[in-house]
Amino acid sequence: MARKTGSHADITGPRLRAAARKLFARNGFAAVSMRQIAAEVGVQAGALYLYTPDKQALLFDMMREHMEELLAALAAEPLPDAPARRLEAFARFHVRYHLDRPEEVFIAYMELRNLSPENFETVERLRHRYEEALERILRDGVASGDFRIPDTRLATMALIAMLTGVTQWFRAGGRLGRAEVEDIYAGMALRAVGA
């Protein structure tokens, strides 16, 4: 017999995460209340605590999972050996991945300061591993003479900021398509390092 309320552990959990992601991305972690999230999920506020110990864990799990999936996706991406081709592949991967997950990306770099100190450390370590993947490409390219940049660390930060910025303005159905955007960013990244 159909009941209005009942067991939904298997779907309420994911729905909670989806609702939190949506609201955190749109309004910011600190500005979103557990009651708002509950309303989005369609349950009462108290019911959320069956699926998360607290609001902080909701944010932390979201950010850690995002960074781990990003690193896993990068590891799974086939990257050519030649530095220029490798950088191009990285840039394309970065733009594509970030356009696919605008909410996670936005949260991941806007809500760092709302993590507890321990959680911040964990997420920062993951973020640093990602940055190092790019820095290694740049170092190799400098060593081989393919790139001309005065400082690999600065260039790493500059390129990541430039590429991540795509999420700030890109809108599906707009003037430029995803493939075009990917092309142009990859080209700018290559030229920026003198390839």
Added chain:
Amino acid sequence: MARKTGSHADITGPRLRAAARKLFARNGFAAVSMRQIAAEVGVQAGALYLYTPDKQALLFDMMREHMEELLAALAAEPLPDAPARRLEAFARFHVRYHLDRPEEVFIAYMELRNLSPENFETVERLRHRYEEALERILRDGVASGDFRIPDTRLATMALIAMLTGVTQWFRAGGRLGRAEVEDIYAGMALRAVGA
């Protein structure tokens, strides 16, 4: 005769704005309470309302003033005519200005979503004027054949994101000095547009 409490309208106002700027930049608008700001100023929470109608106005005034000062400073900056030299001057100005005001910059692009709809519109218009100043340089450079970029609007957003990113990692007294950083970013910006 010295009094413990008294008239401080001339100094409490600026101190309030400075405290709010510091705390908003560090912890985020939504996460900062009026009591925290009052404690930073050294007054009681109620006293703040002598200097601002509410918390929202505190944020809005800060952001509007920042954008207006940024536009005024750009207008006052001597920019050469040649597109490449003009872009270089813009990039140097942007990096310098943003390194000089890390807190304002951080707030200006992290707290947009905490503005009321009307206030958001006002700030967005100012931001758009700044972006257009760069886009005009890029358009001129494309027209003159100095720059090779497939899309000026995308290149505008990419360059601004890249240059603004300096505030995310730069620390005074670190490995690189401000002049060096300015040089490198300007060089990357020029190369990115094929100059």
Added chain:
DNA sequence: GTCTATAATTAGATAGAC
């Protein structure tokens, strides 16, 4: 101009009925 006191609301989180 700043204080204390407080109003009115809302927050995160928990207890216990069903």
Added chain:
DNA sequence: GTCTATCTAATTATAGAC
């Protein structure tokens, strides 16, 4: 597993004493 009800604490903002 979800509900209602509630706890405790914090929030923005205001009123009125000094």
